[in-house]
Amino acid sequence: DSGVTQTPKHLITATGQRVTLRCSPRSGDLSVYWYQQSLDQGLQFLIQYYNGEERAKGNILERFSAQQFPDLHSELNLSSLELGDSALYFCASSVGIQTSSYEQYFGPGTRLTVT
Amino acid sequence: AQKVTQAQTEISVVEKEDVTLDCVYETRDTTYYLFWYKQPPSGELVFLIRRNSFDEQNEISGRYSWNFQKSTSSFNFTITASQVVDSAVYFCALSERSGGGADGLTFGKGTHLIIQP
Numbered sequence: 001d002s003g004v005t006q007t008p009k010h011l012i013t014a015t016g017q018r019v020t021l022r023c024s025p026r027s028g029d030l031s032v033y034w035y036q037q038s039l040d041q042g043l044q045f046l047i048q049y050y051n052g053e054e055r056a057k058g059n060i061l062e063r064f065s066a067q068q069f070p071d072l073h074s075e076l077n078l079s080s081l082e083l084g085d086s087a088l089y090f091c092a093s094s095v096g097i098q099t100s101s102y103e104q105y106f107g108p109g110t111r112l113t114v115t
Numbered sequence: 116a117q118k119v120t121q122a123q124t125e126i127s128v129v130e131k132e133d134v135t136l137d138c139v140y141e142t143r144d145t146t147y148y149l150f151w152y153k154q155p156p157s158g159e160l161v162f163l164i165r166r167n168s169f170d171e172q173n174e175i176s177g178r179y180s181w182n183f184q185k186s187t188s189s190f191n192f193t194i195t196a197s198q199v200v201d202s203a204v205y206f207c208a209l210s211e212r213s214g215g216g217a218d219g220l221t222f223g224k225g226t227h228l229i230i231q232p
Contacts, residue, residue, distance in 0.1 A: 002159065002161075033219055033220075035219065035220075042222060042223075042224050042225065043206065043220075043222040043225075044222075045218070045219025045220060045221070046219070047219075048218065048219055056218045056219060058218070058219050088158065090160060092160075103150070103162045103165050104162070104220065105162060106152075106159060106160035106161075106162075107159070108157075108158065108159045109158055109159065
């Protein structure tokens with residue numbers, strides 16, 4: 001158990017809908033990362049927050065947004081969902097801001113299915 | 116741009132055999148970090164190792180060992196005396212220090228390792 005929690009574990013929704021994925025980092029970790037894992041794109045970095053502020057953006061679509069709250073939990077919002085958004089979404093956390101300097105610990109993921 | 120290549124899509128070996136998973140990376144930075152993660156059938160990603168670009172010493176942890184060669188831009192992972200529990204998808208990843216280091220990991224496509232009893 002990495003100490004990172006994600007809810008829900010599974011989510012099934014229809015095209016055009018909006019969903020929110022939630023992540024609680026390990027105790028003491030200030031950085032939260034979101035990744036998407038799909039069959040065709042593999043594991044892709046979406047976005048990083050550090051202590052409530054956005055720090056880095058990867059291949060995140062404009063339909064997606066995230067935020068990190070004062071208690072350090074984070075939410076990833078996916079809107080106008082398309083079939084291609086079906087994927088496993090991981091949250092990871094680390095103690096520091098620099099990806100290179102600290103290992104990231106991953107949550108169990110949220111499997112999103114868009115029908 | 117940074118890139119990680121894991122050319123072996125799938126490897127199947129019999130238990131107790133040694134197996135090496137290849138990882139080749141591309142980066143323009145002189146300072147960077149390499150990682151290996153394991154994704155067992157249950158789906159979570161498990162951190163295995165982090166290595167910086169200035170430390171080319173090989174590392175051994177039990178049955179696991181890593182060979183980092185800057186000259187060939189490779190960071191290979193060997194499992195000695197493999198066990199069925201080693202069956203998983205293994206990912207190699209890279210992080211550069213440029214831009215303040217605030218970024219995510221760049222992952223390879225992964226190698227699916229199957230250990231047959």
